[in-house]
Amino acid sequence: xxxxxxxxxxxxxxxxxxxxxxxxxxxxxxxxxxxxxxxxxxxxxxxxxxxxxxxxxxxxxxxxxxxxxxxxxxxxxxxxxxxxxxxxxxxxxxxxxxxxxxxxxxxxxxxxxxxxxxxxxxxxxxxxxxxxxxxxxxxxxxxxxxxxxxxxxxxxxxxxxxxxxxxxxxxxxxxxxxxxxxxxxxxxxxxxxxxxxxxxxxxxxxxxxxxxxxxxxxxxxxxxxxxxxxxxxxxxxxxxxxxxxxxxxxxxxxxxxxxxxxxxxxxxxxxxxxxxxxxxxxxxxxxxxxxxxxxxxxxxxxxxxxxxxxxxxxxxxxxxxxxxxxxxxxxxxxxxxxxxxxxxxxxxxxxxxxxxxxxxxxxxxxxxxxxxxxxxxxxxxxxxxxxxxxxxxxxxxxxxxxxxxxxxxxxxxxxxxxxxxxxxxxxxxxxxxxxxxxxxxxxxxxxxxxxxxxxxxxxxxxxxxxxxxxxxxxxxxxxxxxxxxxxxxxxxxxxxxxxxxxxxxxxxxxxxxxxxxxxxxxxxxxxxxxxxxxxxxxxxxxxxxxxxxxxxxxxxxxxxxxxxxxxxxxxxxxxxxxxxxxxxxxxxxxxxxxxxxxxxxxxxxxxxxxxxxxxxxxxxxxxxxxxxxxxxxxxxxxxxxxxxxxxxxxxxxxxxx
Amino acid sequence: xxxxxxxxxxxxxxxxxxxxxxxxxxxxxxxxxxxxxxxxxxxxxxxxxxxxxxxxxxxxxxxxxxxxxxxxxxxxxxxxxxxxxxxxxxxxxxxxxxxxxxxxxxxxxxxxxxxxxxxxxxxxxxxxxxxxxxxxxxxxxxxxxxxxxxxxxxxxxxxxxxxxxxxxxxxxxxxxxxxxxxxxxxxxxxxxxxxxxxxxxxxxxxxxxxxxxxxxxxxxxxxxxxxxxxxxxxxx
Numbered sequence: 001x002x003x004x005x006x007x008x009x010x011x012x013x014x015x016x017x018x019x020x021x022x023x024x025x026x027x028x029x030x031x032x033x034x035x036x037x038x039x040x041x042x043x044x045x046x047x048x049x050x051x052x053x054x055x056x057x058x059x060x061x062x063x064x065x066x067x068x069x070x071x072x073x074x075x076x077x078x079x080x081x082x083x084x085x086x087x088x089x090x091x092x093x094x095x096x097x098x099x100x101x102x103x104x105x106x107x108x109x110x111x112x113x114x115x116x117x118x119x120x121x122x123x124x125x126x127x128x129x130x131x132x133x134x135x136x137x138x139x140x141x142x143x144x145x146x147x148x149x150x151x152x153x154x155x156x157x158x159x160x161x162x163x164x165x166x167x168x169x170x171x172x173x174x175x176x177x178x179x180x181x182x183x184x185x186x187x188x189x190x191x192x193x194x195x196x197x198x199x200x201x202x203x204x205x206x207x208x209x210x211x212x213x214x215x216x217x218x219x220x221x222x223x224x225x226x227x228x229x230x231x232x233x234x235x236x237x238x239x240x241x242x243x244x245x246x247x248x249x250x251x252x253x254x255x256x257x258x259x260x261x262x263x264x265x266x267x268x269x270x271x272x273x274x275x276x277x278x279x280x281x282x283x284x285x286x287x288x289x290x291x292x293x294x295x296x297x298x299x300x301x302x303x304x305x306x307x308x309x310x311x312x313x314x315x316x317x318x319x320x321x322x323x324x325x326x327x328x329x330x331x332x333x334x335x336x337x338x339x340x341x342x343x344x345x346x347x348x349x350x351x352x353x354x355x356x357x358x359x360x361x362x363x364x365x366x367x368x369x370x371x372x373x374x375x376x377x378x379x380x381x382x383x384x385x386x387x388x389x390x391x392x393x394x395x396x397x398x399x400x401x402x403x404x405x406x407x408x409x410x411x412x413x414x415x416x417x418x419x420x421x422x423x424x425x426x427x428x429x430x431x432x433x434x435x436x437x438x439x440x441x442x443x444x445x446x447x448x449x450x451x452x453x454x455x456x457x458x459x460x461x462x463x464x465x466x467x468x469x470x471x472x473x474x475x476x477x478x479x480x481x482x483x484x485x486x487x488x489x490x491x492x493x494x495x496x497x498x499x500x501x502x503x504x505x506x507x508x509x510x511x512x513x514x515x516x517x518x519x520x521x522x523x524x525x526x527x528x529x530x531x532x533x534x535x536x537x538x539x540x541x542x543x544x545x546x547x548x549x550x551x552x553x554x555x556x557x558x559x560x561x562x563x564x565x566x567x568x569x570x571x572x573x574x575x576x577x578x579x580x581x582x583x584x585x586x587x588x589x590x591x592x593x594x595x596x597x598x599x600x601x602x603x604x605x606x607x608x609x610x611x612x613x614x615x616x617x618x619x620x621x622x623x624x625x626x627x628x629x630x631x632x633x634x635x636x637x638x639x640x641x642x643x644x645x646x647x648x649x650x651x652x653x654x655x656x657x
Numbered sequence: 658x659x660x661x662x663x664x665x666x667x668x669x670x671x672x673x674x675x676x677x678x679x680x681x682x683x684x685x686x687x688x689x690x691x692x693x694x695x696x697x698x699x700x701x702x703x704x705x706x707x708x709x710x711x712x713x714x715x716x717x718x719x720x721x722x723x724x725x726x727x728x729x730x731x732x733x734x735x736x737x738x739x740x741x742x743x744x745x746x747x748x749x750x751x752x753x754x755x756x757x758x759x760x761x762x763x764x765x766x767x768x769x770x771x772x773x774x775x776x777x778x779x780x781x782x783x784x785x786x787x788x789x790x791x792x793x794x795x796x797x798x799x800x801x802x803x804x805x806x807x808x809x810x811x812x813x814x815x816x817x818x819x820x821x822x823x824x825x826x827x828x829x830x831x832x833x834x835x836x837x838x839x840x841x842x843x844x845x846x847x848x849x850x851x852x853x854x855x856x857x858x859x860x861x862x863x864x865x866x867x868x869x870x871x872x873x874x875x876x877x878x879x880x881x882x883x884x885x886x887x888x889x890x891x892x893x
Binding site: 508513524527544 | 752754755773774775778794795796799800842843844845846847850
């Protein structure tokens with residue numbers, strides 16, 4: 001049954017996992033679908049001709065431009081291609097060229113012939129990127145169809161694929177040629193990926209995949225990293241002593257800011273944003289290094305000093321208002337130098353981190369690997385930027401953030417799992433310790449109970465032995481002696497034995513549960529004495545009233561009280577000629593105690609004399625017993641009768657022994 | 658105590674005795690035989706003899722000693738309740754202590770006889786029992802009250818779940834008068850005094866006690882059933 005339950009719950013968990021993963025895969029597949037039809041419904045353009053022309057300023061593209069109107073010095077290129085920089089191309093013959101020399105602008109024309117069967121229906125043009133720092137205009141069949149980067153290169157241009165619909169007019173001739181006009185600085189080369197023409201359905205998958213992997217996924221991860229960083233910040237608010245949470249937030253913030261240039265459509269100019277973008281890499285390295293130090297616990301002082309020094313120097317010197325150190329997009333040689341320094345720092349942090357973490361901190365190793373991967377990604381970006389690899393490649397630097405996030409997410413995941421395990425272990429051991437303590441307590445309680453029970457039994461035995469010795473034992477001895485010596489009537493012996501039995505009954509009654517009720521105790525005594533009054537002429541007047549509970553009334557004190565009252569009544573029966581006995585109870589007006597009064601109408605006796613004589617033993621016994629329960633007895637007697645009073649406290653000063 | 662004149666003339670009371678102490682048995686049988694309105698029906702000295710005796714014709718009053726050589730007199734009481742349903746069972750005891758008397762009453766006894774009573778007193782008690790009265794002591798009264806309080810507490814939650822026992826439960830509740838009688842007894846008043854205080858005859862007070870005892874028997878049965886159910890020994 002239980003196994004069945006475990007099995008089914010495991011099955012459910014597996015099913016849930018599979019469904020979730022399938023869901024994500026299905027969405028991804030649906031998003032990029034249609035790639036397969038590309039071959040039939042699209043045309044891949046990989047051949048182009050190009051030429052350069054120098055001007056002196058940027059100008060708006062003319063609406064209609066026929067490639068035949070351009071000089072016929074086309075050079076062939078196979079796409080994708082980074083077009084080589086022509087050292088001195090001939091000037092475009094135009095009136096403006098006369099004033100050239102202030103600031104030269106180069107116009108590169110790229111002619112892509114469309115040969116082959118085009119699919120029917122509306123067409124789109126797709127290309128991975130046109131890599132340039134200038135404006136781009138695209139002509140289809142000589143007519144201006146699309147413009148982009150009209151104010152020059154934007155920060156996100158490199159990561160944005162080319163994608164637009166080719167307007168087709170009814171009856172117009174089919175697409176024969178695509179002409180691209182690029183205006184740019186003469187010293188920066190132009191790169192062009194291969195182009196695709198086809199239906200939107202056929203190319204959408206290709207476009208979406210590029211768009212998603214190059215821009216949207218890194219952006220999402222970057223945002224997620226930022227959110228987790230904010231979470232860490234809030235953790236730090238409550239745990240100020242744990243600097244690593246603040247460092248984590250700082251890392252997330254720097255990462256986020258340092259990668260903004262992959263997503264924002266700001267023009268690339270030398271300003272604060274360029275400064276930020278250029279220096280964020282160094283900041284990031286510094287923070288990661290500080291984090292690593294926390295993980296492996298080695299100070300690495302010189303590396304820290306160097307790194308902080310370089311970072312501070314670069315950050316201060318490149319502040320736009322100072323402008324001592326140039327930043328991208330400056331074409332100064334110092335820019336690639338600074339990137340080289342950054343890469344060197346990255347390699348240093350990675351190597352030293354690995355050395356310090358080796359066999360010391362698995363988390364440190366993990367992070368070091370992350371730094372290494374990030375450095376490699378940055379280098380791949382550098383290669384693409386500088387046209388070392390073809391312009392259709394991926395800018396993987398966008399994933400640096402994702403790698404950092406994954407590494408730190410991994411660290412957090414481990415911490416979280418460890419924390420849960422630890423809490424579970426602590427709980428388990430707590431429960432175990434609690435159980436052990438309970439067992440110990442139970443044992444000591446049992447021992448205490450046993451000791452208390454032994455004590456009670458011992459006390460009870462002493463009490464009963466004392467009682468038997470004084471009462472039953474001595475009565476029996478006197479009975480035996482009487483019988484042995486003879487001369488005693490059977491009736492007398494019978495009476496002695498009856499007294500013995502009465503004694504025994506009182507002893508038993510004292511052990512009955514009277515529930516601290518003095519009245520019940522008196523009632524029991526009356527019930528026992530009833531046969532004595534039967535056949536006598538004595539009238540017993542029972543004039544009792546409710547009494548408060550005597551909490552201290554337990555067997556030994558009960559027996560004392562029974563004996564006191566019994567003795568009192570026996571004295572009346574034995575020594576007086578009373579024919580009326582009145583038993584009454586009352587409680588003190590001040591509430592301090594209760595009293596039992598026994599009055600008779602006998603001839604009375606001299607109390608002082610009786611107490612002094614040997615016959616007064618019974619009275620002394622009453623006094624002694626009353627004292628034993630913190631009570632007192634008193635007599636008042638005259639010729640009209642005797643009045644005996646037993647006073648008992650409601651509360652005893654010390655617990656009864 | 659009720660005197661002979663209180664009791665209406667009845668056919669002879671048949672008395673059966675289960676008692677292992679020959680001295681007490683002789684004293685008792687002599688007292689019974691000496692009484693004109695009583696007849697000694699049968700006698701047994703052991704539990705086995707007592708149980709065998711129950712196969713014979715029923716007596717009006719059965720006197721049982723609890724401490725028999727071959728077992729407990731409680732067994733004889735239980736068997737007598739089943740086999741001689743009209744018989745008044747009386748337990749003979751030395752001390753009339755709470756433990757023995759309460760157990761006997763719960764088993765079905767209607768009264769108890771103190772062994773050191775005078776022969777006249779014993780005959781009075783048997784006569785009173787035969788005519789439907791029962792003796793009681795303050796300690797027993799207090800125990801009975803406590804038992805009914807406990808029963809009220811335990812049967813109350815079980816009552817809605819077991820409508821079939823509703824009749825029995827009703828029998829397990831003391832009337833106000835019955836409770837009053839018990840209260841007076843715990844405060845030490847005798848049957849005569851209570852009769853005067855409540856304006857009843859002393860014999861009526863004793864029949865009240867008999868009714869209370871039979872309710873206690875029901876209550877202890879209900880309690881046993883309730884406990885057995887709680888323990889899962891009986892189906893609900």
